[in-house]
Amino acid sequence: MTEPAIRSVHARRIWDSRGRPTVEAEVTLSDGTVGRGLAPAGASRGSREAVDRRDGGTRFGGLDVQGAIASVRDEIGPALAGRDPFDQAGIDAALIALDGTPTKARLGGNATVAVSLAVLQAAAASRGLPLWRHLAGEDAVTIPLPEIQIFGGGAHAGRRTDIQDFMVMAPRARSFAEALEVTAEVYRAAGAVMAGRGLLQGVADEGGWWPAFTSNEEALDALVAAIERAGFTPGEEAAISLDIAASEFGRGGRYRLGLEGRELDRDGMAEYLMGWCARYPILSIEDPFAEDDAEGLARFTAAVGDHIQVIGDDFLVTNAALVAAAAQAGTVNAVLVKVNQAGTVSEARAACEAGRRAGFGTIVSARSGETEDVAIAHLAVGWSAGQLKVGSFARSERMAKWNEVLRIEEALGARARFAGLTALPFRRSR
Numbered sequence: 425m426t427e428p429a430i431r432s433v434h435a436r437r438i439w440d441s442r443g444r445p446t447v448e449a450e451v452t453l454s455d456g457t458v459g460r461g462l463a464p465a466g467a468s469r470g471s472r473e474a475v476d477r478r479d480g481g482t483r484f485g486g487l488d489v490q491g492a493i494a495s496v497r498d499e500i501g502p503a504l505a506g507r508d509p510f511d512q513a514g515i516d517a518a519l520i521a522l523d524g525t526p527t528k529a530r531l532g533g534n535a536t537v538a539v540s541l542a543v544l545q546a547a548a549a550s551r552g553l554p555l556w557r558h559l560a561g562e563d564a565v566t567i568p569l570p571e572i573q574i575f576g577g578g579a580h581a582g583r584r585t586d587i588q589d590f591m592v593m594a595p596r597a598r599s600f601a602e603a604l605e606v607t608a609e610v611y612r613a614a615g616a617v618m619a620g621r622g623l624l625q626g627v628a629d630e631g632g633w634w635p636a637f638t639s640n641e642e643a644l645d646a647l648v649a650a651i652e653r654a655g656f657t658p659g660e661e662a663a664i665s666l667d668i669a670a671s672e673f674g675r676g677g678r679y680r681l682g683l684e685g686r687e688l689d690r691d692g693m694a695e696y697l698m699g700w701c702a703r704y705p706i707l708s709i710e711d712p713f714a715e716d717d718a719e720g721l722a723r724f725t726a727a728v729g730d731h732i733q734v735i736g737d738d739f740l741v742t743n744a745a746l747v748a749a750a751a752q753a754g755t756v757n758a759v760l761v762k763v764n765q766a767g768t769v770s771e772a773r774a775a776c777e778a779g780r781r782a783g784f785g786t787i788v789s790a791r792s793g794e795t796e797d798v799a800i801a802h803l804a805v806g807w808s809a810g811q812l813k814v815g816s817f818a819r820s821e822r823m824a825k826w827n828e829v830l831r832i833e834e835a836l837g838a839r840a841r842f843a844g845l846t847a848l849p850f851r852r853s854r
């Protein structure tokens with residue numbers, strides 16, 4: 425039997441979880457198999473990420489994705505027709521060459537990521553394999569430790585807090601299912617705590633509670649109160665993970681905390697965060713300094729990196745070369761992996777592998793603008809990334825992904841190996 429080839433690539437406009445247009449690509453193989461890839465979209469974006477093509481106007485105003493769809497129809501589709509769908513690296517290299525820019529700005533990162541994921545899905549479907557198994561081959565896989573948002577802030581919640589994500593990790597959980605259960609208890613308790621204080625406003629872009637706090641610390645205190653109200657001991661069954669997303673309010677070594685009406689220099693910011701690390705049970709901090717502040721990051725990681733995961737998101741933009749450089753410089757000890765930040769599956773995988781080689785924590789992540797697509801749950805398992813960040817409970821585009829990991833864990837049965845705390849970089853090096 426001859427191996428199937430790519431017959432056609434189609435793109436359509438769909439809508440994301442923020443009500444904005446995005447791209448869905450559909451790849452059809454010569455054996456009739458179809459694979460779909462859906463492009464997510466970030467709000468707090470690193471300046472070196474792949475650039476989406478957003479141009480023209482929708483009928484009712486707002487930027488459209490017709491340019492990205494035209495890229496697929498006029499250029500990507502014809503270029504990929506007849507190619508081997510199992511050669512993901514070759515397909516992604518072709519997309520990179522066809523685009524010809526360092527940031528995929530010509531074709532659009534939203535076009536390349538949708539097609540790259542669609543080819544991957546078509547190849548898995550053609551083999552009759554779940555995506556995670558197609559990715560892992562015969563290798564054993566690890567089920568990721570989740571970090572789950574409880575309060576959303578920053579660019580995802582009208583900047584009601586400067587800090588973007590207040591999340592929970594379950595350090596004692598023995599399975600993904602148990603970690604999800606613990607965090608769900610904290611999530612509901614947090615809603616009750618906020619309602620009791622008259623602070624409940626709704627849900628943020630990633631499903632965490634939309635806050636009405638008057639300081640960033642008030643959110644941390646409420647998180648500790650929620651953990652206790654759920655019947656857990658802070659730092660034991662449930663610990664704290666933060667995404668500071670500092671590029672949103674910091675530049676040139678200066679940090680403007682809008683909520684608290686003050687500006688900190690690099691040392692002041694370090695003191696602010698180190699104070700939190702001393703007072704709260706924090707296990708992980710993402711982008712604690714702005715993407716242009718390698719010095720702040722390096723000093724912070726040198727100070728706390730032996731017991732706290734320090735993740736580069738905007739700082740590393742899912743780029744293998746930047747991950748390798750960060751490992752050399754000691755700026756962070758973990759990398760967030762967002763497929764659309766790179767623009768292709770292969771580049772995201774390379775960033776994840778560069779992280780693994782460096783002994784980093786590796787966290788596959790969704791974006792704040794998402795779809796019902798569950799591919800990243802499979803990437804996290806298939807790549808044995810060790811950690812997954814998807815958002816929270818109150819939005820089904822997030823729950824679709826968390827629930828998909830439950831299905832994979834169940835399918836693996838006794839063979840399921842939950843990463844748990846071994847996913848953290850300081851646990852690895854011990």
Ligand SMILES: C=C(OP(=O)(O)O)C(=O)O
Pocket residue numbers: 465466467468469579588667669737789790791792793
């Ligand atoms: C998921 C995140 O947000 P966005 O998608 O807005 O970049 C993040 O910063 O980690």
Ligand SMILES: [Mg+2]
Pocket residue numbers: 667669710711737738
């Ligand atoms: Mg981030």
